[in-house]
Amino acid sequence: MTENMFRWDVDADGIVTLTMDDPGQSANTMNDTFRTSLTATVERLEAEKDSITGVVVTSAKKTFFAGGDLKQMSKAGRADAAEITARVDAMKADFRRLEQLGRPVVAAINGAALGGGYEIALACHHRVALDVKGSEIGLPEVTLGLLPGGGGVSRTVRLLGIQSALLNVLLQGQRHKPAKAKELGLVDELVDTPEAMIDAAKAWIKANPEAAQPWDVKGFKIPGGTPSNPSFAANLPAFPANLRKQLKGAPMPAPRNILAAAIEGAQVDIDTATKIETQYFVDLVTGQVSKNMTKAFFFDLQAINKGLSRPDGVPQYQAKRVAVLGAGMMGAGIAYVSARNGIEVVLKDVSVDAAEKGKAYSAKILDKAVSRGKLTREKADEVLARITPTDKAEDVAGVDLVVEAVFESPELKKKVFGEIEALVAPDALLGSNTSTLPITDLAEGVRRREDFIGLHFFSPVDKMPLLEIVVGQQTSDVALAKAFDYALQIKKTPIVVNDSRGFFTSRVIGTFLNEAVALLAEGVPAASVEQAGTQAGYPAPPLQLLDELTLTLPRKIRQETRAAIEAAGLEWPEHPAEAVIDRMIDEFDRKGRSSGAGFYEYDDEGKRTGLWPGLADAFPAAEGVPFADMQERMLFAEALETVKCFDEGVLRTVADANIGSIFGIGFPPWTGGVIQYIEGYEGGIAGFVARANELADRYGDRFRPPASLVEKAEKGEHFK
Ligand code: NAI
Numbered sequence: 001m002t003e004n005m006f007r008w009d010v011d012a013d014g015i016v017t018l019t020m021d022d023p024g025q026s027a028n029t030m031n032d033t034f035r036t037s038l039t040a041t042v043e044r045l046e047a048e049k050d051s052i053t054g055v056v057v058t059s060a061k062k063t064f065f066a067g068g069d070l071k072q073m074s075k076a077g078r079a080d081a082a083e084i085t086a087r088v089d090a091m092k093a094d095f096r097r098l099e100q101l102g103r104p105v106v107a108a109i110n111g112a113a114l115g116g117g118y119e120i121a122l123a124c125h126h127r128v129a130l131d132v133k134g135s136e137i138g139l140p141e142v143t144l145g146l147l148p149g150g151g152g153v154s155r156t157v158r159l160l161g162i163q164s165a166l167l168n169v170l171l172q173g174q175r176h177k178p179a180k181a182k183e184l185g186l187v188d189e190l191v192d193t194p195e196a197m198i199d200a201a202k203a204w205i206k207a208n209p210e211a212a213q214p215w216d217v218k219g220f221k222i223p224g225g226t227p228s229n230p231s232f233a234a235n236l237p238a239f240p241a242n243l244r245k246q247l248k249g250a251p252m253p254a255p256r257n258i259l260a261a262a263i264e265g266a267q268v269d270i271d272t273a274t275k276i277e278t279q280y281f282v283d284l285v286t287g288q289v290s291k292n293m294t295k296a297f298f299f300d301l302q303a304i305n306k307g308l309s310r311p312d313g314v315p316q317y318q319a320k321r322v323a324v325l326g327a328g329m330m331g332a333g334i335a336y337v338s339a340r341n342g343i344e345v346v347l348k349d350v351s352v353d354a355a356e357k358g359k360a361y362s363a364k365i366l367d368k369a370v371s372r373g374k375l376t377r378e379k380a381d382e383v384l385a386r387i388t389p390t391d392k393a394e395d396v397a398g399v400d401l402v403v404e405a406v407f408e409s410p411e412l413k414k415k416v417f418g419e420i421e422a423l424v425a426p427d428a429l430l431g432s433n434t435s436t437l438p439i440t441d442l443a444e445g446v447r448r449r450e451d452f453i454g455l456h457f458f459s460p461v462d463k464m465p466l467l468e469i470v471v472g473q474q475t476s477d478v479a480l481a482k483a484f485d486y487a488l489q490i491k492k493t494p495i496v497v498n499d500s501r502g503f504f505t506s507r508v509i510g511t512f513l514n515e516a517v518a519l520l521a522e523g524v525p526a527a528s529v530e531q532a533g534t535q536a537g538y539p540a541p542p543l544q545l546l547d548e549l550t551l552t553l554p555r556k557i558r559q560e561t562r563a564a565i566e567a568a569g570l571e572w573p574e575h576p577a578e579a580v581i582d583r584m585i586d587e588f589d590r591k592g593r594s595s596g597a598g599f600y601e602y603d604d605e606g607k608r609t610g611l612w613p614g615l616a617d618a619f620p621a622a623e624g625v626p627f628a629d630m631q632e633r634m635l636f637a638e639a640l641e642t643v644k645c646f647d648e649g650v651l652r653t654v655a656d657a658n659i660g661s662i663f664g665i666g667f668p669p670w671t672g673g674v675i676q677y678i679e680g681y682e683g684g685i686a687g688f689v690a691r692a693n694e695l696a697d698r699y700g701d702r703f704r705p706p707a708s709l710v711e712k713a714e715k716g717e718h719f720k
Pocket of ligand 1: 325326327328329330331348349350354404405406407408409412416433434435436456457458459
């Protein structure tokens, strides 16, 4: 028999403290040990009820409870549906027995209680949370393509009302700090010390000997009403409408299932509601999207943050003073995220005015945060005071980190590094935020090439979570480790790639944009192209994105890349998108939003007013392309380019590819990232290869799968 992971201690007043402590595990999860322990513990509580006055549930781990067993869930296939249903319903029956024990049960939440962890707390009558740094409370299942199937939907709906449960907890899976959780009603009491937590729990038990859940009290009504109230029913159609607006047709089943479970469950008693919830949960857990999202947003992300790509044995680095060269759009953002995370910043541009303007960008973001109550004025001023604008090279003296963000010109970049190299600390990390130029070439501008590295940020820097670290041929492990540590210090997710033109992200997103433009060339109406992109799950439609980037940028990159390829004696593979971009620029003078005209039209304030009607004449309708083909051409183009990045040694790990594609270039989250899309395709890699060949036969050889992928399909191997 397995050991019971609920430690049982009873005090002189008859209060039983159950301390969850899964043996040999760093965190408690809803695994087999938990389920058998829960049943045994509930049985014992019932058997010894006469001598028990109340129950406190807490944990011996750093977190209260980590949630579902994601490893086990990731293996669940459609054939396991019946077994999983039985298992989940059995666990939920135990939760019901606990809340109907007839004795007060209090959750003493000593650390993070997310997902299944918070569901345990919900099955208690009262929740006391320790207000400790790093603790988070919520039901983030939706971010993994799942729903809280341990009673989380049914109970939050009854505790908070349908609207608040959906908006504050379920549909976006927010992770709330304890204070916010208290404000929303997710917990009842906040305490500062573990002792105070247990004292508060026991005090509540003594004051509430007859505790029962509100939903078990006769006459209970869900706060805010249910669909059977006319006023609520009148608002009901807005829920699915808003959801459609939010998802824009992307194939994300979890939010839909959550909405259905909440609304349907609100119209029945709690026991029926939890059964409905199980059905919707099992549908998700046995499907592909939850596997994709769990792989990316849990396993890959965890591996990256644990240092998957950080060289071993290099001491931890902490940036203290950074010189940001160039205070334009990117430099200003890099200065902000650095200062916000405690680093002193010297922000240098060609004039003090330009540098001041860069600093003003931080002031604007900080003011907004203060006005929204997210930051105190004092803290905001502290952050701002860390940024020193200047036009003098001497002011960068002694910095331990340089991030260059001047115009995209190799000569200029080399020149600005030349000006400051002798002034900075002798071991300073020298980073360039170039988005396309090979790092190894730029390193020729400095003497210490081993300290030179690419630090590719994304715009807007304060919002985009990714940092693409680019390792040049001479970049040392120490430099890489420092870049990695800096990324985590400024709360970015780092991926590490080897040098090549366009690295990983810029190169791959280019194929997506090209594919959209190629569709135009084939006479697909622009509105359909945009629709296909959005419904595939891309956050921004492709032509809109191109307009933002300006059409001259991809052309410049193409011309430079082509020159480099031809100089190497290779043939340039023409793409049907090229002629469209050239005509847009040369024939129609429509270069994108910044020039006031692109695929879209813009008003005087630069606001999009609609697609340019001239597109229909410029690219007349020809043979139709099936909608599914349009979507898959975009997704496949990016996936196939990613495989080439692996073949060429640009990519080092699957996790970097998946996370980089979602966080950096908007590859649809439901896919789990660009490699998981291939792995999770219907029929696995072999299915993907077959479909790629089909697309190649129909639309061109650029879809022909690379040999390495065909080999994987034949041997039944996976990406490692
Ligand atoms: P920007 O044009 O907004 O800013 C460039 C700044 O550099 C200007 O303020 C300019 O005055 C300054 N500058 C020029 N010469 C200088 C010198 N000798 N010393 C100091 N400052 C000088 O350009 P942006 O968009 O910020 O891009 C900067 C770099 O970041 C480029 O290499 C670009 O490829 C890269 N990048 C841009 C992204 C974007 O979305 N815009 C994304 C990722 C990278």
